[in-house]
Each structure stands twice: as C-alpha cells, then as structure tokens.
Amino acid sequence: MIPSTRNSRDRTCITPLLLGLVISLVPITGAAGATVVESDLFIEEKTVEIAGQVSRALAINGQIPAPTLRWKEGDTARIRVHNGLDTSSSVHWHGLLVPNGQDGVPGLTNVPIEPGASHVFEFPLKQAGTYWYHSHSGLQEQRGLYGAIVIEEATPSPSFDRDHVVVLSDWTSEKPEEILRLLKSGNETFSRQKGSLQTVWGAYRANGLGAMLERSINRMPPMDASDVAYDAFLTNGEEEQNLEALPGERIRLRVVNAAASSYFYLEYAGEPLEVIAADGKDVEAVDLGRVLIGVAETYDFVVQVPPAGAAEFRATAQDGSGHTSLWIGEGQKGLAQDVPPPNLYAAHHDQHAQHAQHEDGDSAPSADGHNSHNNHNSHNSHNSHNSHNNHANREDRDSVKVPERPMPPYNRLRSPVATTLPDSAPLREIRLELTGDMERYVWSFDGKTLSEADKIPVKKGEILRIVFENKTMMHHPLHLHGHFFRVLNGQASHAPLKHTVDVNPLGTTVIEFLANEEGDWFLHCHILYHMKAGMARIVHYQDWEPPAALDESRRSLLSDSWYAWADAAALSNFTEGYMTTSSTRHQLAFEWEVGWQDVPSAEYELLASYRYHFNRFYRALLGGHFQDGQNRAVFGFEALLPLNIGSQIWVDSEGEVRITVEKDLQLTSRLGAVGEVQYDTETGWEGRTLLLFNVNRFLDLAAGWHSEYGFGGGLNLRY
Numbered sequence: 188m189i190p191s192t193r194n195s196r197d198r199t200c201i202t203p204l205l206l207g208l209v210i211s212l213v214p215i216t217g218a219a220g221a222t223v224v225e226s227d228l229f230i231e232e233k234t235v236e237i238a239g240q241v242s243r244a245l246a247i248n249g250q251i252p253a254p255t256l257r258w259k260e261g262d263t264a265r266i267r268v269h270n271g272l273d274t275s276s277s278v279h280w281h282g283l284l285v286p287n288g289q290d291g292v293p294g295l296t297n298v299p300i301e302p303g304a305s306h307v308f309e310f311p312l313k314q315a316g317t318y319w320y321h322s323h324s325g326l327q328e329q330r331g332l333y334g335a336i337v338i339e340e341a342t343p344s345p346s347f348d349r350d351h352v353v354v355l356s357d358w359t360s361e362k363p364e365e366i367l368r369l370l371k372s373g374n375e376t377f378s379r380q381k382g383s384l385q386t387v388w389g390a391y392r393a394n395g396l397g398a399m400l401e402r403s404i405n406r407m408p409p410m411d412a413s414d415v416a417y418d419a420f421l422t423n424g425e426e427e428q429n430l431e432a433l434p435g436e437r438i439r440l441r442v443v444n445a446a447a448s449s450y451f452y453l454e455y456a457g458e459p460l461e462v463i464a465a466d467g468k469d470v471e472a473v474d475l476g477r478v479l480i481g482v483a484e485t486y487d488f489v490v491q492v493p494p495a496g497a498a499e500f501r502a503t504a505q506d507g508s509g510h511t512s513l514w515i516g517e518g519q520k521g522l523a524q525d526v527p528p529p530n531l532y533a534a535h536h537d538q539h540a541q542h543a544q545h546e547d548g549d550s551a552p553s554a555d556g557h558n559s560h561n562n563h564n565s566h567n568s569h570n571s572h573n574s575h576n577n578h579a580n581r582e583d584r585d586s587v588k589v590p591e592r593p594m595p596p597y598n599r600l601r602s603p604v605a606t607t608l609p610d611s612a613p614l615r616e617i618r619l620e621l622t623g624d625m626e627r628y629v630w631s632f633d634g635k636t637l638s639e640a641d642k643i644p645v646k647k648g649e650i651l652r653i654v655f656e657n658k659t660m661m662h663h664p665l666h667l668h669g670h671f672f673r674v675l676n677g678q679a680s681h682a683p684l685k686h687t688v689d690v691n692p693l694g695t696t697v698i699e700f701l702a703n704e705e706g707d708w709f710l711h712c713h714i715l716y717h718m719k720a721g722m723a724r725i726v727h728y729q730d731w732e733p734p735a736a737l738d739e740s741r742r743s744l745l746s747d748s749w750y751a752w753a754d755a756a757a758l759s760n761f762t763e764g765y766m767t768t769s770s771t772r773h774q775l776a777f778e779w780e781v782g783w784q785d786v787p788s789a790e791y792e793l794l795a796s797y798r799y800h801f802n803r804f805y806r807a808l809l810g811g812h813f814q815d816g817q818n819r820a821v822f823g824f825e826a827l828l829p830l831n832i833g834s835q836i837w838v839d840s841e842g843e844v845r846i847t848v849e850k851d852l853q854l855t856s857r858l859g860a861v862g863e864v865q866y867d868t869e870t871g872w873e874g875r876t877l878l879l880f881n882v883n884r885f886l887d888l889a890a891g892w893h894s895e896y897g898f899g900g901g902l903n904l905r906y
C-alpha cells in the first residue's frame with residue numbers, strides 16, 4: 188500500500204544588462220497632461236553565491252532583489268519588460284490599482300512574455316505608498332524575481348530624515364520545482380533540516396505525548412510553521428546589511444515581505460516599531476512591539492537611530508530557522524531580542540499566542556464577521572466596536588504583556604479616514620474555507636483546487652464580503668488582485684484597507700470590498716507553493732469577457748500538474764516499494780513485494796493501480812494484482828483511520844477479500860518505523876515491519892522483518 192505519509196545556460200547578453208544597470212527614468216508629458224515615467228526591466232539568469240551556495244538565479248537588471256521603482260502619485264508609469272530567459276515570464280504589480288489588462292498575470296490578464304520578447308505596461312499611478320512587483324510565472328519568484336515599488340505622494344506628507352526600503356526574502360539554491368516535487372512526495376527532508384520534524388522522542392521531551400496522541404486520534408497531520416528549509420533569509424539580497432544614519436534620525440522603513448513562503452517576526456532593538464502604513468495605505472500611527480508580517484504584505488515603520496551605536500532591525504523567520512538583520516547607525520551593536528522557537532507539540536500551536544493577543548484588551552478580529560451573519564442588510568452594523576481608538580490601543584499595550592509569538596497586528600491597524608462602503612450598494616456575503624492535505628501537499632478553497640473550481644462570480648457595483656475560515660494548521664496570506672479590501676478587525680468605520688491578509692491556523696478573517704473594477708482578478712494564497720498546489724480562485728466580473736488571445740494560456744493556468752516519486756526497500760531477504768505519479772485527484776502506481784531467497788522460484792506480488800482521492804481521508808482503488816502466477820483485477824477503498832492508521836480493503840475478481848492496515852511512526856529525527864498487517868481470505872495473515880535510519884533525503888538504512896521472508900537488512904531508496 189502506498190504510505191499515506193511520507194539550466195545552466197551561459198548566454199552573453201551584455202547590451203541589455205549594461206543598459207539595464209540604470210533604469211531609465213525618462214519623464215515625458217503624456218496626452219492627458221500626466222507625466223509619463225519610463226523604465227526598462229531586463230529579466231535575465233544570473234549566477235549568485237548566497238550563504239555559500241552557488242546557484243543560477245533570476246535577476247532584473249542584474250539585481251536581486253530587482254531595482255526599486257520610485258514613482259510619483261498622479262504620474263503614468265510605462266514599463267518595458269524584456270524577457271531574456273529561455274522560458275516565458277511575467278511581472279505583476281502587487282497592490283497597485285491597475286486596469287485588468289495591466290495586472291501581469293499570465294493566463295488571466297496577460298499572455299506570457301515569451302523568451303526574447305518584450306511587453307510594455309502602462310498605467311496611471313492612482314495611489315501612494317509601498318508596494319512591490321514580482322514574476323507571476325511558475326515558481327520564478329522564488330529564484331529572485333521580486334522588487335519594491337515606492338510611490339511618493341503628490342503632496343508629500345511630513346518627511347523623515349531617511350526613507351529606506353527593506354525587501355525581505357527567503358533564499359534557497361535548490362530548484363523550486365524540485366522543492367515542490369519533494370513536498371508532493373511527502374519527503375520529510377525539509378522539516379528534518381529545520382529540526383521541526385515531529386517525533387515520539389521529541390514529544391516526550393517537550394512533554395507533548397498527550398497532545399501528539401490526541402492529534403493523531405483526530406487524524407491531524409503534524410504541524411509546522413513552514414514547508415521549506417531555506418539556506419538564508421535576506422534583507423535587500425544580503426544576509427545582513429548596514430544602513431548609515433546619524434544618531435537620533437527618524438527613518439521610514441518600507442518593509443516588503445517578498446519571501447516565497449516565509450512569515451517573519453519584525454523587531455527593532457530596544458524600541459517598539461511605530462507603524463504608519465500597512466499594504467501601502469496609511470494607518471493611524473501606533474507603537475507595536477514585535478510584528479508578524481505575512482508573505483506579500485508591506486508595512487511602513489518609523490524607527491529612530493539610537494544616540495550611540497547601531498540598532499538591529501531583525502526579521503526572524505516564523506518557523507525559527509533563521510533571521511536577517513539591518514543594522515541602523517554605526518558603532519556598538521544593539522541586538523533585537525530573540526524570538527522563542529515555535530512549540531510544535533503544543534495542542535494548538537500558535538493558537539495560544541492568538542488568545543494572549545485577544546486577552547490583551549482588544550476585540551477579536553473575527554468579531555465583526557460574527558456580527559455580520561445576523562446583519563446582512565446593514566453592513567455598517569459593525570460600527571458598534573467603534574470605541575477602539577488609538578488611545579485605547581496605547582493603554583492596552585502598556586498594561587499587558589505582548590505575546591512573544593504574536594499574530595499579525597490587524598486589530599491595532601486603524602485607517603485615519605473612514606473606509607465604509609456606500610450604503611446604497613447591495614451586500615453579498617460568501618464563506619470560503621481554506622483547506623488542504625498536508626501529506627499530499629494539495630491546497631485548496633472549499634476542498635477544490637483552481638483546476639477544479641476556478642471562478643468566484645461578482646457583480647459590478649455590489650459589495651462582496653468574504654468570510655475566510657481556515658481549516659488547516661498553517662497560516663495562509665490571501666491576496667486579492669486589483670482591489671483593496673477592508674479587514675473587519677474591530678476598527679468599525681475605520682477598518683484598514685489591505686491587499687493581502689493572513690488567516691491564522693483554524694482562524695477566521697473577514698474582508699469586504701466594493702466590486703468596482705471589471706475584469707478577472709486573481710485571489711490566492713501568496714505562499715508560492717500553496718498557490719501552485721491549487722489554493723487560488725478567479726474573482727470574475729459577470730459579463731466580463733477575457734480577450735480571446737488569452738485562451739491558450741488560460742488553459743495552462745487552469746491545468747492540473749502531475750508529480751512523480753518512488754520509494755524502494757532492498758533488503759537481504761526481500762524487496763518492496765512503489766513508483767507513482769499523481770495529480771490533485773488521480774494517482775497511478777506500480778507496487779511490488781518480492782522475496783528473493785528462493786530465486787528463481789521466488790514469491791512475488793505486483794500491483795498496478797489507479798487511485799482516485801476524494802479528500803485526505805478517502806480514496807478508491809482499481810487495479811491489476813499479480814501474485815505467484817495468479818492474475819486478478821482488484822477493486823477497493825482506502826481510508827485514513829483515527830491514530831493516522833492507513834487502511835485498505837479490496838475484493839478481487841475471484842471474490843477474495845483482503846484487509847490491510849499500516850502505521851508509520853517517527854521515533855527520532857533519524858529513526859522511523861513502519862508496520863503493516865494484512866489478512867487475505869485466500870492466503871491468510873501476513874505482517875511486516877521496517878525500521879529506517881535516515882542518511883539523507885534519498886537514502887535510509889533499513890532493517891526489516893517479514894512474516895514470510897524473515898529478518899533482513901539493507902537500504903531504502905527514495906526519489
């Protein structure tokens with residue numbers, strides 16, 4: 188039974204590279220009188236060495252991160268994007284309100300930019316603030332295609348001594364396609380690397396055996412704060428960076444989380460972070476202690492350079508696997524505090540922190556959402572929470588301890604202006620569950636991936652309120668293209684506007700927006716691998732017809748991908764294993780078990796099968812079973828039982844029935860055990876057990892016992 192768990196081209200392209208070292212910022216006066224600002228972006232491969240690892244990365248104008256685009260509100264941006272890769276590429280303007288055809292999502296709003304081709308984007312800059320841009324093609328973003336956008340206000344607000352962009356990212360020298368394949372195959376290498384693999388020994392030491400048992404009785408997968416182990420976390424492309432600044436200067440830090448799959452705790456040595464904008468939009472200034480920033484969010488903070496020495500602005504990966512620092516000022520270094528690592532064995536993980544945050548005097552983020560169920564006709568009814576103002580926040584903060592691993596600070600964010608939507612617009616509320624199967628690495632909304640359910644219809648002029656209910660044990664940063672939405676966070680009429688919002692594990696987040704910009708807009712989890720694994724939808728305006736030119740690339744956007752992997756044990760007494768390829772629902776597999784003591788009259792058993800996955804608990808099986816000269820068809824079901832026991836029942840074409848149960852147990856980070864018991868109405872009982880000692884991601888040492896073949900030792904190989 189398949190276990191339930193477990194280019195190098197050197198092209199010289201000197202001319203565009205040299206040209207691209209400077210982004211041309213040529214102001215031209217456009218037809219409507221607006222100044223047109225032109226830029227050229229050259230996408231190229233580049234060899235980099237980061238954290239001691241050399242890899243082929245992707246750069247724009249030779250830079251990782253891509254150059255910061257500095258524009259001015261009211262101007263028009265014209266950007267020529269030149270694709271110097273041998274695959275198609277794209278650029279999406281994250282958080283910018285642009286016409287649908289300028290949004291840069293291949294297959295949705297634009298055709299992919301083909302190798303060697305260029306594309307010109309042009310749009311008016313209708314907003315000020317901190318935003319960013321990135322490739323929306325495949326997994327290119329992970330390899331370096333991201334950069335910041337700063338749009339100055341038409342009439343600048345009080346200035347700061349310095350304005351500094353901080354682009355945070357997560358870095359790996361591995362091919363992201365291989366990362367996703369490993370995640371699909373259930374390979375534990377990343378959690379083992381990060382030390383976050385859950386084991387019986389680890390649970391015992393953390394006093395978490397009870398919680399672990401409870402979790403497995405409830406058929407929950409092991410928790411982890413993130414999926415991928417990274418080589419490094421980066422500040423503007425470097426593991427650490429210095430910002431020269433004079434003592435006492437006030438600096439505006441424009442922080443962009445451009446990581447592919449990492450949340451960060453942000454902290455400034457010794458001082459609170461004063462937040463002044465979130466996702467580009469101003470918020471009432473408020474001091475925050477430690478801030479959890481979700482993937483694809485941006486925050487603007489004001490920090491002060493200490494009177495003497497350098498202060499650390501630190502971003503610590505939420506999974507505790509590393510951090511990156513910006514040193515502000517010069518001299519003796521003042522360190523930011525360490526963030527305690529996650530307790531993976533706690534019954535509800537970060538939920539404890541969530542409660543702590545609620546207890547500190549603020550209303551729960553979901554309070555509005557709950558109110559709203561009774562108030563469909565009066566969407567301003569949540570004004571009842573109006574009592575929370577900036578002052579209250581400050582008092583709360585001073586009187587209670589800030590949690591060490593806080594949730595995102597949404598209940599502290601308050602727009603300086605009312606953000607209520609027109610009363611005249613009809614309100615429609617929908618519920619969207621965030622769902623996933625961690626073991627098969629399928630992520631979805633309402634149990635369906637983008638390839639299975641693509642559209643959320645919306646009518647122009649209506650208000651769409653979405654209640655996101657997270658049924659998974661991970662955070663998901665949800666991003667809606669082309670719109671700002673209100674996050675109903677307890678700030679009533681002054682709810683903040685955002686383009687990306689976190690929904691915490693098992694939590695609920697409610698947003699609403701006025702549907703005022705026709706088109707097809709992507710709504711997706713911004714964890715790159717979750718998006719690629721299916722957690723995405725298209726917000727589709729009724730009567731909107733996407734251009735026919737998009738038909739072909741739309742098909743590829745909506746297509747389902749197949750991944751292949753294999754696992755084989757070769758012991759002195761027998762061999763067993765499988766090779767498989769799987770999409771979201773469908774799986775083809777070839778499994779074998781052969782005792783080879785008595786070659787050539789060895790006993791063998793082969794199964795060639797097709798499986799259909801209904802959800803993470805149930806699947807159907809159809810196949811051909813070949814055992815010791817008997818060839819039969821089999822039909823059966825597989826279910827995940829309490830205690831995370833895998834089970835299988837099948838009937839073959841001769842009417843014989845077979846029942847199998849299987850259990851995997853990770854004892855220590857290196858040592859795992861697999862046990863299987865089988866009863867067949869024809870052949871009777873059979874059992875086997877395997878102890879595996881992990882050597883690397885592809886190899887284990889194995890010792891096994893089989894009821895027919897006895898004891899043996901050997902290797903277990905994985906692809």
Ligand SMILES: [Cu+2]
Nearest residue numbers: 663712714717
């Ligand atoms: Cu996600």
